[in-house]
Amino acid sequence: MKGNVPYLRKGMQEQKQLLELISPQAENYLEEMAQEARRLTLGNFGKVIQLYTPLYLSNYCENQCAYCGFNSKNEVPRKKLTLEEVEKEAAFISSTGLRHILILTGDSREMSPLSYIIDCLKVLRKYFSSLSAEIYALTESEYARIVSEGVDGLTIYQETYDEGVYDKVHVSGPKKDYLFRLNAPERALKSGMRNMNIGVLLGLNDWRREVFSLGLHAKYLQDKFPDAEIGVSIPRLRPHAGDFKIPFAVTNKNIVQIITALRIFLPRIGITLSTRESPEFRENLLPLGITRMSAGSSTRVGGRIAEYHEESDLPQFEVSDTRSVQEIKAMLAQKGYQPVLKDWI
Amino acid sequence: MEGALNIGGKVINNRLFIGTGKFSSYPLMKEVLEAAEAAVVTVALRRVDAGSKTENILDYIPRNCIIMPNTSGARNSDEAVRIARLAKASGAGNWIKIEVIQDNKYLLPDNLETLKATEILAKEGFVVLPYMSPDLSIAKRLVSAGAAAVMPLGSPIGSNRGIKTKELVNIMVSEIKIPVIVDAGLGSPSDACKCMEMGCAAVLVNTAIAIADDPVNMARAFKEAVQAGRLAYLVGLSSIKDYASASSPLTGFLRE
Numbered sequence: 001m002k003g004n005v006p007y008l009r010k011g012m013q014e015q016k017q018l019l020e021l022i023s024p025q026a027e028n029y030l031e032e033m034a035q036e037a038r039r040l041t042l043g044n045f046g047k048v049i050q051l052y053t054p055l056y057l058s059n060y061c062e063n064q065c066a067y068c069g070f071n072s073k074n075e076v077p078r079k080k081l082t083l084e085e086v087e088k089e090a091a092f093i094s095s096t097g098l099r100h101i102l103i104l105t106g107d108s109r110e111m112s113p114l115s116y117i118i119d120c121l122k123v124l125r126k127y128f129s130s131l132s133a134e135i136y137a138l139t140e141s142e143y144a145r146i147v148s149e150g151v152d153g154l155t156i157y158q159e160t161y162d163e164g165v166y167d168k169v170h171v172s173g174p175k176k177d178y179l180f181r182l183n184a185p186e187r188a189l190k191s192g193m194r195n196m197n198i199g200v201l202l203g204l205n206d207w208r209r210e211v212f213s214l215g216l217h218a219k220y221l222q223d224k225f226p227d228a229e230i231g232v233s234i235p236r237l238r239p240h241a242g243d244f245k246i247p248f249a250v251t252n253k254n255i256v257q258i259i260t261a262l263r264i265f266l267p268r269i270g271i272t273l274s275t276r277e278s279p280e281f282r283e284n285l286l287p288l289g290i291t292r293m294s295a296g297s298s299t300r301v302g303g304r305i306a307e308y309h310e311e312s313d314l315p316q317f318e319v320s321d322t323r324s325v326q327e328i329k330a331m332l333a334q335k336g337y338q339p340v341l342k343d344w345i
Numbered sequence: 346m347e348g349a350l351n352i353g354g355k356v357i358n359n360r361l362f363i364g365t366g367k368f369s370s371y372p373l374m375k376e377v378l379e380a381a382e383a384a385v386v387t388v389a390l391r392r393v394d395a396g397s398k399t400e401n402i403l404d405y406i407p408r409n410c411i412i413m414p415n416t417s418g419a420r421n422s423d424e425a426v427r428i429a430r431l432a433k434a435s436g437a438g439n440w441i442k443i444e445v446i447q448d449n450k451y452l453l454p455d456n457l458e459t460l461k462a463t464e465i466l467a468k469e470g471f472v473v474l475p476y477m478s479p480d481l482s483i484a485k486r487l488v489s490a491g492a493a494a495v496m497p498l499g500s501p502i503g504s505n506r507g508i509k510t511k512e513l514v515n516i517m518v519s520e521i522k523i524p525v526i527v528d529a530g531l532g533s534p535s536d537a538c539k540c541m542e543m544g545c546a547a548v549l550v551n552t553a554i555a556i557a558d559d560p561v562n563m564a565r566a567f568k569e570a571v572q573a574g575r576l577a578y579l580v581g582l583s584s585i586k587d588y589a590s591a592s593s594p595l596t597g598f599l600r601e
Contacts, residue, residue: 043505046555129394223450226448227420227447268452338369
């Protein structure tokens with residue numbers, strides 16, 4: 001035990017630093033935090049922003065997550081792309097110049113089994129340099145399978161680190177297993193995943209508690225898997241189908257504190273900004289530590305291809321920034337950032 | 346006063362090598378390369394989209410530059426070798442800067458994996474420039490493995506902290522017969538000048554230029570600093586004393 005004391009002390013200091021950065025008192029130092037966050041981001045990442053786009057493969061879902069539009073209890077039209085439709089979407093996205101794609105499915109091993117996801121990956125591999133997945137939690141050997149099919153990035157959000165809140169908002173379905181989800185990033189990293197993106201869904205709980213856990217989780221993964229690139233996302237709850245009331249409002253000022261605090265705490269981590277935020281707010285957040293953003297997003301299954309888009313389709317959540325890839329690229333250029341469309345082999 | 350630098354059979358007239366990441370746009374990067382009259386430019390293959398008509402970084406590099414693709418993103422020698430072969434196959438020439446990093450926190454290179462990749466690629470006819478942590482015995486092995494130059498870091502990538510590894514690089518400059526090029530961490534023209542005064546063959550700079558408020562003029566400043574440092578090295582600096590010479594020496598009485 002005695003030999004562990006310096007290590008424990010170091011851990012305590014780090015935890016204390018993060019607590020200070022996200023404390024109410026630190027709100028008085030937001031400008032100073034922003035300046036430091038910008039300096040760190042420029043040194044580590046330069047004046048570039050990596051772009052990617054999400055591709056929804058299927059919205060069949062067995063989970064009843066209170067906050068989600070694809071909730072199994074919501075009567076929304078369900079759809080799963082055929083491989084031909086995947087190819088059409090891929091060709092369209094590829095024509096915009098993007099080489100990074102994030103595939104998403106609802107949580108249904110019956111309707112979108114791993115074999116279906118792998119079939120889709122084989123189609124997508126022809127069009128993209130980097131494939132990431134945001135799918136239901138897998139076992140270690142399943143993660144190894146998708147890595148061998150060319151997946152280099154995994155996005156999996158714990159949504160909330162509070163077990164009580166987690167249990168309450170995940171009413172039923174496979175996602176209800178808190179620990180299986182919590183350990184998913186490690187299982188994937190052990191299987192050779194290069195990029196790991198974790199996150200919390202802001203609005204479910206007191207954000208300070210959640211961001212503290214998120215920061216420590218990211219740091220733990222970074223320390224344990226130094227050859228992987230660890231990233232975080234901080235999506236904020238948006239209106240969606242259903243009548244879920246957002247329990248804990250998170251203000252724009254809070255978001256600024258969260259991004260700058262995470263950047264200062266972990267200077268090398270990626271920070272992703274989603275299209276859930278408005279164009280104006282996204283632009284203002286850019287210099288504070290953002291390294292990745294989505295562009296040309298559609299949260300409808302098959303949403304990009306007009307011929308099978310039905311007006312009645314409901315999205316998983318409302319996209320607030322609906323700008324095309326060209327528009328996002330032009331905005332970044334105007335703000336002094338180079339859009340990076342390809343960043344892997 | 347001296348012959349130009351020669352690496353892999355090519356004459357290089359500018360000892361400021363430039364990295365291409367982190368610039369706010371490709372046109373700006375091109376302006377920087379032109380202003381600095383760059384001769385050697387490194388490009389991460391992971392960022393090259395040869396299929397793109399408007400977004401191909403290689404289209405923004407002046408034609409007279411030697412393109413040195415790098416293996417950024419490689420975590421081991423296998424990945425570095427694979428990326429190097431892809432670079433060659435894509436028509437980017439046979440120069441390769443090996444970058445093998447297993448540590449995304451500090452971005453410090455893995456010297457053993459770097460050595461393995463150097464052995465393989467030099468045999469395949471690549472002009473290999475390995476990025477390394479300064480270490481004399483590894484540098485000697487890299488020379489034996491066929492490296493065309495060695496590229497020790499000054500301080501961690503993007504840190505702008507300057508030549509913190511000075512003592513180790515000095516030893517390498519004295520003992521290694523191939524060009525020693527300081528890569529990474531140089532934050533200001535004076536850092537680059539210092540490396541050149543020490544006898545380094547060249548320096549590679551990216552972040553300090555790319556994120557400057559005026560990258561074009563910062564590139565010019567680096568170029569002139571590199572020239573000044575090289576000239577000072579060739580002339581030979583007067584020896585530096587740690588302390589002032591006392592005007593009333595303690596043994597003066599012996600001469601009375």
